Amino acid sequence: MAVDYSALKAGGFMRQKQKDNFSLRLRTVGGTVTAEQLRTVQAVADEFGEGYIHLTSRQGIEIPFIKLADIEEVKRRLAEGGVETGVCGPRVRTVTACQGGRCCPSGCIDALDLAEKLDARYFGRELNHKFKFGVTGCQNNCLKAEENDFGVKGGVQVAWKEDACIGCGVCVKACRRGAITLEEGKITVDEEKCNNCGRCNRSCPTDAWDVTSGYMVSFGGTFGNNLKFGEGLLPFIRDEETLLRVADATIDFFAENGLPSERFFKTLERVGIDTFKVVVEKAYKGEE
Numbered sequence: 001m002a003v004d005y006s007a008l009k010a011g012g013f014m015r016q017k018q019k020d021n022f023s024l025r026l027r028t029v030g031g032t033v034t035a036e037q038l039r040t041v042q043a044v045a046d047e048f049g050e051g052y053i054h055l056t057s058r059q060g061i062e063i064p065f066i067k068l069a070d071i072e073e074v075k076r077r078l079a080e081g082g083v084e085t086g087v088c089g090p091r092v093r094t095v096t097a098c099q100g101g102r103c104c105p106s107g108c109i110d111a112l113d114l115a116e117k118l119d120a121r122y123f124g125r126e127l128n129h130k131f132k133f134g135v136t137g138c139q140n141n142c143l144k145a146e147e148n149d150f151g152v153k154g155g156v157q158v159a160w161k162e163d164a165c166i167g168c169g170v171c172v173k174a175c176r177r178g179a180i181t182l183e184e185g186k187i188t189v190d191e192e193k194c195n196n197c198g199r200c201n202r203s204c205p206t207d208a209w210d211v212t213s214g215y216m217v218s219f220g221g222t223f224g225n226n227l228k229f230g231e232g233l234l235p236f237i238r239d240e241e242t243l244l245r246v247a248d249a250t251i252d253f254f255a256e257n258g259l260p261s262e263r264f265f266k267t268l269e270r271v272g273i274d275t276f277k278v279v280v281e282k283a284y285k286g287e288e
Contacts, residue, residue, distance in 0.1 A: 003068065012085035013071060020068040023054070025086035026078070027123070030097030030115035030135070031059030040081025048074050058132070059096050060086060090261075092122040092131045092251075100137030100154060101213075107137035108198050108213050109154030114240070121244070122251060128258035128267075131251070139197040146229040149264040150250055151218040152243070155196030156211045157236060160187045164208040174203035196236060214238040217246060219276070220265035228265050233277045234284050242284060249283035 005015060012025040026041065033041075045053050045063045048070045054062040066074055075085060086094060095118045098104065100111030115135045122133070134148035138155070145151030167185045179193035180200055187208075189200075196216065201209040215237040221230030237243050253276055258267040268276055 006089070008071070009088045010091070012087055013066065014062075014088055016064065018065070021064075022066045022068065022071070023062045023064040024066045024074065025056070025088060026061045026063070027084040027086045027094070028060055029095055029119045030099075030112045032112060033061065034082070037081060037083050040078060040083050043081075044074055044077055044083075048077075058094055060094050087124045088130075090127050090129050092125045092127065092133070095119045095123065095133045095135065096143050096148075097135040098137050098142045100135070104137055105202070106140055106198075107154060108156050108196075109135075109137055109215065111135045111137040111143075111152075111154060114152065114243075117240075117244070118247065122247070125251065127251070127255055128260050129263050131254065131264060133247075139195055144223075145216075146218045146221045147223045148221050148230065149219070149254075150247060151221055151230050153216045153218070154213065155216050155236065156198040156201065156213050157196060157238070158189065158194075158198070158201055158212075159210040160189065161208045161210055162186075164206050166206055166208075168205065170203050170205065171200035171209075174199045212238055215243050217243070219250065219280070220268045220273075222263055222265050226263070226265070230265075231273065233273075233280060237284070242286070245283040245286065246280050249279050253279050 013022040014025060016023055041053060041061060045051055048066055049063045050065045054064060056062060095115045097111040097115035100109050101107030102110050102112055118133050132148045133150050134143045134145050135152045136143035136145045141153060145153045165187060169182050172180045172182050177193045177195055179190045181188045201211050216232060217234055217237060218230030218232050222228050254264050254267060257271050
């Protein structure tokens with residue numbers, strides 16, 4: 001009986017150099033796995049693999065040395081423990097994320113929550129080539145947002161509250177960009193220097209800043225054989241609805257304009273980044 005290796009790869013089973021052995025990629029979101037799921041993965045790796053797993057560079061889990069004859073039983077056992085198989089090939093891949101504001105003091109957004117929403121909306125969608133989302137909670141950029149096809153970085157916009165300020169200057173020292181000055185008791189923020197990190201607000205002892213959380217998006221990044229930082233084409237995005245409109249427009253643009261085996265950044269180079277910018281600007285503004 002012929003083996004449909006393409007279908008197996010689409011379902012997360014990647015052929016190894018050892019005949020009839022596969023490294024099974026599992027579905028994870030933002031590097032988060034429950035203890036119950038881990039117990040299931042351990043049991044499958046012990047019984048059907050070689051007693052170990054591999055943690056990928058994109059927060060995924062792989063179980064090597066799954067035998068061809070065991071694939072259906074492995075899928076059944078994993079499903080019983082609430083573990084889904086991942087995907088490979090030309091489709092939307094695992095969404096990576098840090099923990100963001102859920103746990104991290106520097107986090108400006110709940111990166112895991114956003115990753116779960118992006119995963120539910122796009123994971124496994126068939127495209128011309130693989131497409132990667134990455135979400136990082138702040139300017140520390142632990143998830144290297146610009147190395148993704150669609151990178152999201154959390155940030156804040158701040159507005160000084162004069163009545164609450166005591167003129168201590170702590171925010172001036174906290175700002176790593178030199179964007180804040182204090183003169184004659186007045187705070188000034190240089191918007192061109194500000195990178196929306198929120199350190200001024202976190203350092204303030206009197207809560208003298210109004211803060212609006214939001215997102216900074218980059219497009220067309222990649223890592224590997226071709227290194228390219230994604231480009232920021234839009235202003236600060238202040239709400240999730242707008243962000244998802246922009247993401248929808250990006251995915252649709254790639255689906256409509258990309259060629260087979262062409263990464264997103266190559267599509268942008270061929271079609272023209274300005275052409276794409278018009279599309280996402282319309283999505284940003286909520287225009288048809």
